[in-house]
Amino acid sequence: MSLTLSCPKCDFETTESLAKCPNCGRTLQSAKKVRILGWVLVLLGSFLVIFMGGLGIILGGIIAGSGQPGNSSRFTGGPEDVLFIFAIFGLVIAFGLVSVAAGAWQIWFGKPNKILRVTMFVVAGLLLLIGSMVRFLD
Numbered sequence: 001m002s003l004t005l006s007c008p009k010c011d012f013e014t015t016e017s018l019a020k021c022p023n024c025g026r027t028l029q030s031a032k033k034v035r036i037l038g039w040v041l042v043l044l045g046s047f048l049v050i051f052m053g054g055l056g057i058i059l060g061g062i063i064a065g066s067g068q069p070g071n072s073s074r075f076t077g078g079p080e081d082v083l084f085i086f087a088i089f090g091l092v093i094a095f096g097l098v099s100v101a102a103g104a105w106q107i108w109f110g111k112p113n114k115i116l117r118v119t120m121f122v123v124a125g126l127l128l129l130i131g132s133m134v135r136f137l138d
């Protein structure tokens with residue numbers, strides 16, 4: 001059972017000890033390796049969700065408490081800035097959640113889930129796009 005090999009590119013699967021995929025020539029991954037990578041994704045994803053979630057709550061508190069007397073921290077941005085910040089936070093958290101889902105799938109089935117991988121790339125691409133926009137605005 002642990003000898004099942006799968007291709008990361010196409011959906012080829014085999015129990016034979018082949019080194020490369022006969023369909024596309026990619027190096028085959030063992031279910032064990034896919035599961036270890038799955039744990040890495042789950043850990044990274046949960047870290048992102050917890051870290052960004054916590055940071056978002058702190059930031060939300062600063063924004064909500066801004067301008068009140070006796071408050072040391074002040075948020076000087078407008079409503080668009082708030083929306084922008086939370087869009088980035090939301091995307092990073094979404095990326096973390098998809099990573100956890102993709103990792104959990106890999107641990108459970110011993111092979112990657114294409115749709116979840118594509119979703120990860122799309123969310124990461126959106127983040128990079130927003131990140132480059134921030135740099136451009138500065």
Ligand SMILES: [Zn+2]
Pocket residue numbers: 007008009010011012021022023024025026
């Ligand atoms: Zn293949």
